[in-house]
Amino acid sequence: MIISVENMTKKFRGSDGLTVHALDHVNLQIQQGEFVSLIGPSGCGKSTLLRVIADLIEPTEGRVLVNGKPAPQARKDRDYGFVFQSATLYDWRTVLQNVELPLEIMGFPRTMRQARAREMLRLVELGDFEGKYPYQLSGGMQQRVSIARALAFEPKILLMDEPFGALDEMTRERMNNELLNIWAKLGVTCIFVTHSIPEAVYLSTRVVVMSPRPGRIAEVIDVPLQQPRGTDTRDHDDYFHIQSRVRSALREGSGEAADSRRLREGIGG
Numbered sequence: 001m002i003i004s005v006e007n008m009t010k011k012f013r014g015s016d017g018l019t020v021h022a023l024d025h026v027n028l029q030i031q032q033g034e035f036v037s038l039i040g041p042s043g044c045g046k047s048t049l050l051r052v053i054a055d056l057i058e059p060t061e062g063r064v065l066v067n068g069k070p071a072p073q074a075r076k077d078r079d080y081g082f083v084f085q086s087a088t089l090y091d092w093r094t095v096l097q098n099v100e101l102p103l104e105i106m107g108f109p110r111t112m113r114q115a116r117a118r119e120m121l122r123l124v125e126l127g128d129f130e131g132k133y134p135y136q137l138s139g140g141m142q143q144r145v146s147i148a149r150a151l152a153f154e155p156k157i158l159l160m161d162e163p164f165g166a167l168d169e170m171t172r173e174r175m176n177n178e179l180l181n182i183w184a185k186l187g188v189t190c191i192f193v194t195h196s197i198p199e200a201v202y203l204s205t206r207v208v209v210m211s212p213r214p215g216r217i218a219e220v221i222d223v224p225l226q227q228p229r230g231t232d233t234r235d236h237d238d239y240f241h242i243q244s245r246v247r248s249a250l251r252e253g254s255g256e257a258a259d260s261r262r263l264r265e266g267i268g269g
Contacts, residue, residue, distance in 0.1 A: 001065075002157065002189050003030040003053060008062030009214075010048055022048045024214035025062070032156075035183055035190040037200035038208050039246065040253070045215025046193045047161050053191065054082055054159050067156065078106070080157035081150030085165060087142035089134040089149075095121065096130035099149045106153060113152075120148035123182060140171040147182065158183075160192045164199070176202055180229060197250075201242045202229060209246060211253040218253035221245055 010023040023045040030036050038046040051057045053064055055071040066074035074080065089098045096117050103113035121127050124144040134142055143163055150158060164172045176199060183190055194200050200207045204223045211218045223242055225233055233239055 001029050002032040002034075002067060003028070003191070004065040005029070005049070005053065006063050006065070008049075008052065008059045008064060010045070010052060010057070011060045021214040023052075023059075024216050026215065026217055028208065028217060028220075030189060030191065032189055033187055035180075035192065035203055035205045036208060037192045037194055037204040037206075038210060039194055039197065039200045040210030040215065040218070040250070041212050042195075043213050044210045045213060046210055049210075049215065050159055050161055050191060050193055054080060056082075078102075078153055079155055080159050081153070081155040083143070083146050083150050083158065083160040083163045085162050087134065087139075087146045089142055089145060091134055093133075094130065095126065095132050095134070095137070095145050098134065098145055099152055102149060102153050116152055117148070120152050121145075123151070123185070124148045124178065138171075140167055140175055143167070143175065144178065147179070151182070151186065151188070155188065157189045157191070160190065162193045162195065165195065172199070177230065179203065184228060197243050197246050198234075201225075201239060201246060202233065207242075207246055209249040209253060219249040221249065 005026055005028040008023060008026045012020040012022055014020050026049060038049060040046055048057070052059050053066065053071060055075040064071040067079050069077070090101070093101070096114065099117035099120055100113045103116060118127065118130065121130055124147055126141060126144055126148065129137065129141070134145070137145070146163070164175050167175060180203060192203060201223055207221045207223060208217060209219045209221065210216065221242065225236070225238060225242070
């Protein structure tokens with residue numbers, strides 16, 4: 001078991017002084033090498049759950065183990081890389097220098113970090129762009145740089161918080177394919193937050209459906225679609241059947257018609 005979330009609850013103190021109950025007694029186990037997507041209505045705690053796993057915020061109750069260690073220790077050991085919704089690149093650094101950054105912070109010699117950064121840029125098919133600056137790249141290319149940077153120090157786990165939500169549909173589908181190729185080549189464990197049912201089903205080995213706030217695990221749905229996945233996958237009857245199962249689980253777990261419409265149409269946000 002590479003990630004274990006055990007009876008975890010998270011509450012926040014809002015700016016108005018009231019308590020926000022974000023997550024309630026969440027239990028989730030993820031095996032090494034899985035690709036797990038988190039999906040649910042807006043405000044259900046998907047991103048909060050991801051940030052607790054990453055030790056960016058602390059749980060109020062319960063515990064999280066990553067690689068058999070408490071989440072704070074796993075963070076210190078750099079067991080995971082994190083890709084945010086926006087690329088969060090430094091405009092004054094080249095593409096190569098952006099990918100090098102975590103290795104630079106870790107104290108790697110310049111030749112070693114450049115070699116590793118170039119290897120990761122080739123992996124995301126941006127080897128010819130190492131001297132460019134972020135503003136010279138498209139949104140999809142910037143996110144590929146972010147993925148390369150997150151993988152630069154060879155983490156065992158890749159955490160992704162709706163990284164493709166702002167991209168157009170064609171670019172998003174291409175990024176999905178590239179992400180699956182990276183996942184297959186490196187054997188990392190991926191946890192991916194999304195609002196899109198088709199994206200969740202296409203990418204995942206399992207889809208975790210969450211209920212409205214306070215977020216709970218409503219259902220965990222296996223996705224036994226054949227690997228590797230591609231254009232044929234999107235045309236397969238099983239692909240549509242699993243989407244229907246996810247949609248039904250969302251409807252059963254949520255009475256909010258507006259959120260159901262957003263998820264049905266695969267709209268991010």
